[in-house]
Amino acid sequence: MSVDDNNRFGRPWRPATQLVHGGTLRSSFGEMSEALFLTQSFAYPTMEAAEARFKGEEPGFIYSRFSNPTVAMFEQRMMLLEGAEAARATASGMAAVTASLLAPAQAGDHVVAARALFGSCLYVVEELLPRYGVASTLVDGVDLQQWRRAVRKETKLFFLESPTNPGLEVYDIRAIADIAHEAGAKLIVDNVFATPLLQKPFELGADVVVYSATKHIDGQGRCLGGIILASRELIEANIHNFLRQTGPALSPFNAWVLLKGLETLPLRVARQAASAATIADFLSAQKGVARVLYPFRDDHPQAALARAQMSGGGTLVSFDVQGGKAAAFRLANALAIVKISNNLGDAKSLITHPATTTHQRLTPEARARMGVGDGLLRLSVGLEDPDDLICDLEYGLRAARG
Template structure:
């Protein structure tokens, strides 16, 4: 096996977590089994008691799943990981394993819609207090800390606004106050950002997205130290049952082999799209950290290796016009995921972030004119051509074309 401490991340995507197979298989075997056979009753009892290592039941562990966990742990530079059935399974398991009645959670004020719904609508039922805070305002985060604060949860870049948060500040503050920091790293992947380098205690991913990359899996993964992962596996994952199937784990292992080359294309295409849209007359704002005008640009090269493959665009359009634009796309698929080979478009206010009320969306900066683009692996010329034809129906774009035509000498 390779040394995880010396290998480059591109190499770890392929080799980390692999074990020698008894029949010499190069490809990771798929252990598509629900249960495992014991040699005798004594061995079964020893495994249940924790006195002997080995597999019992796939909800509790599986060799295929274990390779995925060790691979992503190595990529994040952390000790261990727990794979889950969905990205929200990872959010729920990672938070609920450590929070109880009377505890306080600080969460960033803009989050993926279902994460927001879990914290705002469900946690209150169990007596967990949640404060949603603008984490770009460092003083506001400090002021939100209470004696009962147990955990801080943040996405960076934030979905869908692409706001970038300062991990060194947030994780350092948590360490200072004994607060568990949980960072959703889905948009970046460990190849572009490793929150553990800044002191994050727990990192989560929707593995549905870039880690798999092919739109055929829903999954999540939690990465942390050995003790926290053991606590998660033995409580929320075991008892709530949000564990991944071995087949899905196998598909993500396969997807990870090409993560480095896929991400390069995603990032290159997204940068060109952002620059094109920034100059488009129908676009008011492009939210993309790869643009020098974006506040998050200062984190490129230190916290983030690149800006990623997702951007959000504020159109000079109302809700009806925004929907007309979305419906005109031909190459872009109207779908609410990201990180796939295909380019995707969606409308956060009415789709992924619909759990927010109108007032909450306004506070979070999610307008009716905001659309989110996940830039795929298609040829950039085809992506730009589809954007051009879709945006052409917005009145300000039509006016700009007419003005240009009138200014052109006959």
């Protein structure tokens, strides 16, 4: 196998180049598109070689639950993009989140997390970890005092998403990382909503970055995947053995799809974020829209912070429709281009009603605390022409007004 040279000019390739070529392992056939090694195991030339590989004395693949050449290419390309020393791919974003929280924790430890989490992440923090003796405290992520006050001597991990789902709140990653480090804890950032291009959590002090690659990294709604990125030391000490023994491995086929997704990620994210900003401005001027949430709009509560720590406002827009659930349902049901789906980051625009889908498990009080009202809709802006999307939304808004 040969590896493309990514340091030819005395400096690493720029991100768009890395995303096309970075981490490519080319076999003796010289294939242009990354090879798909759809294999469970690998043959050893001799018994001695098998023994050496198991002992870690000789490089080489052993079994695809541990690692696989196509998966390794995906991990390598993500490491180059993120500026991380090490990475492990997983079968889904939730496998990445769960492993990043569970693998380093022991009974008696304590985790502090922002309350505004994706529903399944909230389940892991609030219900799963305590079952194994790992206590958790949920805080209002915007309020740095709450992060500070939540710290205990057993606090091992901080966890947050920014921007959040679906309220698009933005948290001060650098300040929260400082609080975590003063307490001797590590900060894990779920960077899904920002995408690897618009926010660089390691530069802001994060210790671990996780992704649902299902979202923008695939970007065309095909397969599930996830990844954990961190220092070599953290991955080796905490993550490597946990994943190897418990088995949430990424399929080589999905890794291949995700590699293809990475090639076009900068083009897609730039276009989708530009359309999202246009649509947020359009929605804010419409009768029947009570509130628009978009991190780069001046009326966003953390607009200045968003501009300081992100290089774009992202591809999602949330908005409150006057008339509550009935009006929100009428709006979404009337759309022709935008599809009703709880996924995000797809080339196709998707709309969801968080109160009855992703956040329906929460009590109305918990939803209210997160700003998830009955009229809230979350729009994931796709690659369609933004003028067509605006026409579609105009039609929906007319239906919402009744």
